[in-house]
Structure formats: C-alpha cells, structure tokens
Amino acid sequence: MKLLQDIYDWLQKNLRPPSAFSWETLILLSLFSLYMAFLATQWVAELLVNFAWIFLILGVFWGTTSANQFRVGYKSPVEPGFPLSPWITGVLVSMYIFSRDGQLRQETLVSWPIISAIIAALPDFVGEGPRLKIPVPQKRQNLVILFGTQFLLSCWFQFYFVIQHWLGDYPSLMADDFHQSAFVVKRELANSTIPRGALILNTIEPKLYERLDGKPWPQVERLLLQDQRVKLINAVEAEAKQQISPKIAEDAYWEVNSAISSSNSGYNLDLRAIWQGPRADLQNQENYSVGKLCQITPSSVRTTPAANPTNAQPTPAAIGNFACAPVRGWGIDQPSAKRDSFIRQ
Amino acid sequence: MTEPVLPLQTILFQVLFLFVAIALEARVFHRRLRLTRKHSVQYATSINLLTVVIGWVVFFIVQDVLPPDLKSQLIGYIFFDRLFTPRPPGLNLTIALAGIGMFFAAFVIKLKGLELLDAIVRTSDEWQTSPLSSDNRQSGLVVRLRRAALQTSANNAMVVLLANAYSHTAILLLLFLRFLQFNPLGREII
Numbered sequence: 001m002k003l004l005q006d007i008y009d010w011l012q013k014n015l016r017p018p019s020a021f022s023w024e025t026l027i028l029l030s031l032f033s034l035y036m037a038f039l040a041t042q043w044v045a046e047l048l049v050n051f052a053w054i055f056l057i058l059g060v061f062w063g064t065t066s067a068n069q070f071r072v073g074y075k076s077p078v079e080p081g082f083p084l085s086p087w088i089t090g091v092l093v094s095m096y097i098f099s100r101d102g103q104l105r106q107e108t109l110v111s112w113p114i115i116s117a118i119i120a121a122l123p124d125f126v127g128e129g130p131r132l133k134i135p136v137p138q139k140r141q142n143l144v145i146l147f148g149t150q151f152l153l154s155c156w157f158q159f160y161f162v163i164q165h166w167l168g169d170y171p172s173l174m175a176d177d178f179h180q181s182a183f184v185v186k187r188e189l190a191n192s193t194i195p196r197g198a199l200i201l202n203t204i205e206p207k208l209y210e211r212l213d214g215k216p217w218p219q220v221e222r223l224l225l226q227d228q229r230v231k232l233i234n235a236v237e238a239e240a241k242q243q244i245s246p247k248i249a250e251d252a253y254w255e256v257n258s259a260i261s262s263s264n265s266g267y268n269l270d271l272r273a274i275w276q277g278p279r280a281d282l283q284n285q286e287n288y289s290v291g292k293l294c295q296i297t298p299s300s301v302r303t304t305p306a307a308n309p310t311n312a313q314p315t316p317a318a319i320g321n322f323a324c325a326p327v328r329g330w331g332i333d334q335p336s337a338k339r340d341s342f343i344r345q
Numbered sequence: 346m347t348e349p350v351l352p353l354q355t356i357l358f359q360v361l362f363l364f365v366a367i368a369l370e371a372r373v374f375h376r377r378l379r380l381t382r383k384h385s386v387q388y389a390t391s392i393n394l395l396t397v398v399i400g401w402v403v404f405f406i407v408q409d410v411l412p413p414d415l416k417s418q419l420i421g422y423i424f425f426d427r428l429f430t431p432r433p434p435g436l437n438l439t440i441a442l443a444g445i446g447m448f449f450a451a452f453v454i455k456l457k458g459l460e461l462l463d464a465i466v467r468t469s470d471e472w473q474t475s476p477l478s479s480d481n482r483q484s485g486l487v488v489r490l491r492r493a494a495l496q497t498s499a500n501n502a503m504v505v506l507l508a509n510a511y512s513h514t515a516i517l518l519l520l521f522l523r524f525l526q527f528n529p530l531g532r533e534i535i
Contacts, residue, residue: 134486137466137467137468137471140465140466141387141391141462141466144391144462144465144466145387145390145391145394148390148391148394148395148398149394151394151398152359152394152397152398152401155397155398155401155402155405156352156355156356156359158401158405159352159355159401159405160351160352162405162408163350163352163423164350166420166423167350170417170420173420173424174350176424176425177425178350178424178425180425180426180427180527181354181423181424181425181426182354182355182358182426182523183352183354183355183358183423183424184350184351184352184353184354184355184423184424185350185351185352185353185354186349186350187349187350187351249413249416249417252413253417276429276431277417277421277429278417278418278420278421278422278424278425278427278429279421279425279427279429280424280425280427282427282429282430
C-alpha cells in the first residue's frame with residue numbers, strides 16, 4: 001500500500017493532467033489499470049486489462065477528436081474538414097475486439113473500416129440527454145455514403161484474404177506469370193516457388209525404388225512394359241498424393257506420366273508431373289511440367305544364390321538397379337527471362 | 346502464409362467502373378426523374394455502393410460453395426485472365442447466365458435502394474413533393490420506409506432499368522477494350 005501511495009504521489013507530481021476532466025486523465029487511467037492488472041490475478045487481472053483497453057480507446061477518441069491536427073483540410077471551426085479520429089480509434093477498437101492477444105487477424109483488418117464508420121456515425125445518433133436518436137435528414141445522405149464506402153473497403157480487404165486462401169490451396173500458381181491478370185499483381189521477390197509437382201515426383205522416387213531396385217531383372221522388365229508401367233505409375237502417384245500432407249485442392253490437377261527408352265544396357269524412365277490446372281499460357285502445356293530422369297540397369301547379384309533357391313529365370317544372376325537424377329523443369333531450371341519471353345511474345 | 350499478391354487492379358477497376366456508372370446514372374436520374382443535380386449524384390453514388398457491396402458479399406459466399414472444377418476456373422480467370430483447358434461442360438452457359446443474373450440483380454437492388462434511400466433522406470415535407478414517390482400524404486420515417494419497400498412505381502422501374510442498362514453497357518465496352526488490348530483481332534483466340 002505504501003508503494004502505491006508513492007507511485008500515486010509521483011504520478012500526481014509529474015503526469016498531472018491539465019484538468020481532471022480531460023483525455024489525458026483517461027490515458028492515465030488506462031495505464032493505471034494496466035499496472036494494476038500486472039499485480040492482480042486471474043479474473044481480476046482480466047477485468048482490469050479490459051478496463052485499460054476501454055480507457056485507452058475513450059482517451060484516444062477524445063484526444064484525436066479535440067485536436068485539429070487530426071482533421072484533413074481543417075480551416076476554421078466553421079469548416080472543420082474531415083475527421084481522422086474515428087479511423088484512429090477504429091484501429092484500437094478492432095484490435096480490442098479481435099486481436100487482444102497481439103496477433104493480427106483477418107477479422108481485425110476487415111472489421112476496421114466498418115467499426116470506424118460506426119464510430120464516425122455515433123455523434124449523429126446521440127441526442128440531448130444523451131439519448132439515442134435518428135439522425136437528422138440532412139445528415140442521412142452522408143451517412144449512407146459513409147457506410148457504403150467503408151463496407152466496400154472491408155470487401156477489398158476480405159478479397160485480399162480470399163486470394164491468400166486460394167494461394168494456400170494452389171501454391172504452384174506462384175511459379176506462374178501474373179502479368180495478364182486484371183485483378184491481382186504479384187510483387188516479384190527473390191525467392192521463387194517450386195511447383196508442387198517436384199514434391200510429388202520426389203515422393204514417388206523412393207516408392208519406385210522399393211519396387212524396382214534389387215528385384216530380379218526379368219521381373220523389373222515386366223513391370224516396365226506399357227500396361228504394367230501405367231498401372232505402376234498410377235499406383236505410386238496415388239500413394240504419393242496420399243502421403244504428402246496436408247492434402248490440398250491443387251493435387252487433383254497434377255498428372256504424372258512416364259515414358260521409357262532403352263539406353264546402352266538398361267532403360268531410361270522419364271517421369272513427368274504435368275500441371276493441368278489454372279495457368280497463364282494455354283498453348284505451351286510442356287512448359288508447365290517438371291521431370292525426373294531415372295535409370296534402371298541390370299547388375300550382378302549382390303545376394304548369395306542361396307537366397308533365391310527356387311529361381312527359374314533364364315538370367316538368375318541379374319537384378320535391377322534404380323537411380324534417379326534431381327527434378328528439373330518448370331520453376332526450377334528455367335531462367336525467368338525465358339519464361340517471360342514466351343508469354344509476352 | 347501471406348504471399349506478396351495484392352488485388353490492386355481489382356480496386357482500380359472497381360473505382361473506375363463506379364465513377365462511370367455514377368456519372369451515367371446520375372445523368373439519367375437528373376433528366377428523367379427531375380432530381381436536382383446534387384441529389385442525382387448522391388443517389389447514384391449510394392445505390393451503386395450498395396450494389397457493389399452486396400455483389401462482393403454474394404461473391405464471397407459463392408466462391409466458397411462453388412464446385413471444385415468451377416472454382417479452379419474462377420481462380421485461373423482471376424490470376425491469369427484465362428479459362429484453362431480442359432473446361433467443364435456448360436462453362437460458357439454458366440458464365441452467360443451468371444452475367445444476366447447479375448444485371449437483373451443489380452437492377453432490383455438499385456430500384457429498391459433508390460426508393461428506400463429517397464424515403465430515408467427526405468424530410469416528410471420533401472417526401473410529399475419528391476418525384477420518386479407517388480404518395481402526397483405527410484408521413485413519418487417508418488411509414489415512408491414501409492411504403493417505399495412495398496410499392497414501386499412503373500416510372501421509377503423504367504428509369505432505373507435504363508440507367509442500369511447504360512452503366513452496364515459502358516462497363517462492358519471498357520472491358521471489351523481491355524480484352525482487345527490483350528487479344529488483338531486476327532490473333533487466334535483460345
């Protein structure tokens with residue numbers, strides 16, 4: 001109690017507001033509540049923090065409303081100009097409602113213009129007394145336009161968040177070119193997005209390794225026949241998409257194809273993940289794919305023959321050997337200048 | 346989580362189209378409804394703001410419930426100005442129907458908005474002589490609002506339909522010019 005008395009004395013001496021009835025008093029009350037909240041516990045602390053917010057909001061509203069610096073185009077009391085105080089206070093109110101924990105949320109930004117409009121309209125709704133009243137007819141037209149513009153502003157903020165949401169569902173779009181868009185602009189940054197197809201191919205690789213590496217060579221060759229290969233690739237593609245989490249909407253638009261060609265002793269398996277989803281350039285589909293080249297070669301047995309006692313194959317000594325190169329293609333090895341040139345033509 | 350993608354063009358185009366619509370519609374209201382110039386501009390501004398805000402809200406709801414194939418087409422259109430292939434069947438029909446639906450929805454919102462706005466902003470004396478109301482009795486705000494909500498004069502409807510047609514035509518023309526800029530005639534259009 002002694003300590004509080006000291007602090008109170010100190011505050012009174014140094015931070016004394018010009019009069020008891022002023023906005024500075026409210027700010028001080030807010031600080032005082034915050035200080036008390038640190039000392040208090042549980043629900044008392046919670047209550048005091050709320051009081052601190054409310055005093056701060058009222059104090060800032062009062063302070064910014066009374067100061068002419070916070071009016072755009074202020075000339076004289078007759079021409080008061082446009083008040084900014086509702087929007088300054090609005091920041092605090094929407095933070096008080098939606099981000100009291102200090103985390104900026106979608107709701108905080110989206111509700112800010114609407115809350116500010118309500119604050120700006122409040123004086124017109126308060127009559128003598130003070131009682132609630134319907135604004136006078138001369139003010140009503142301005143209020144309608146005020147709310148219209150502020151709701152529109154909120155919609156624009158909301159649209160920004162909808163776009164962010166879409167990019168969460170379709171992250172590979174960030175690797176594409178937005179120049180044609182009539183709606184959005186992308187700030188070019190150093191870090192480029194690697195399309196999700198690369199992740200899909202990299203997830204497929206160990207699954208193919210499991211199935212092909214170290215297996216008897218005739219079995220490997222059989223799996224690489226057209227029909228068997230398509231089945232195999234579809235199976236590992238489905239497995240890979242199942243495995244990469246979280247699953248997102250974009251996955252449905254990635255298609256994995258394979259092509260095979262024989263090399264000197266074995267085969268080259270060309271895996272290709274093709275983007276079938278929204279894209280800027282519709283003519284050059286091949287630009288929207290990532291590829292991975294894998295080599296399958298026969299090699300002599302590493303296990304003892306006893307491990308395969310019932311082997312009836314004509315070449316029991318050979319087994320498959322599976323190795324892949326890193327992913328190449330869209331968004332990875334194409335210089336961005338080249339990508340721009342084919343889009344711009 | 347946040348990507349550096351901003352809807353700047355959306356905002357610029359919306360502001361441009363709002364100015365075009367307000368200018369054209371205010372002119373129609375001034376000439377056909379004999380409103381003062383100031384009133385026409387204020388009324389046109391209010392009802393157009395109301396229309397775009399309702400439009401946005403509908404858009405936010407629709408994009409959330411759209412089937413995946415239509416939603417990805419919408420996303421492709423917004424990011425790349427393209428409807429990618431393969432397209433779901435009936436896409437063109439869906440877009441055409443949506444366009445027609447939007448035109449008439451805008452018409453209804455503007456008509457009711459105009460009549461309600463007139464009931465709100467006028468004093469009861471002004472309301473008696475308002476070109477928009479067919480009512481010449483003195484009445485309070487609540488009564489005026491109820492009458493405006495329930496009754497519509499054929500003349501108001503014709504004028505708003507005309508104004509709406511003007512502004513939509515002008516906006517379509519601007520959109521067509523933009524389309525030409527990116528797809529010059531003679532180049533194959535996909």
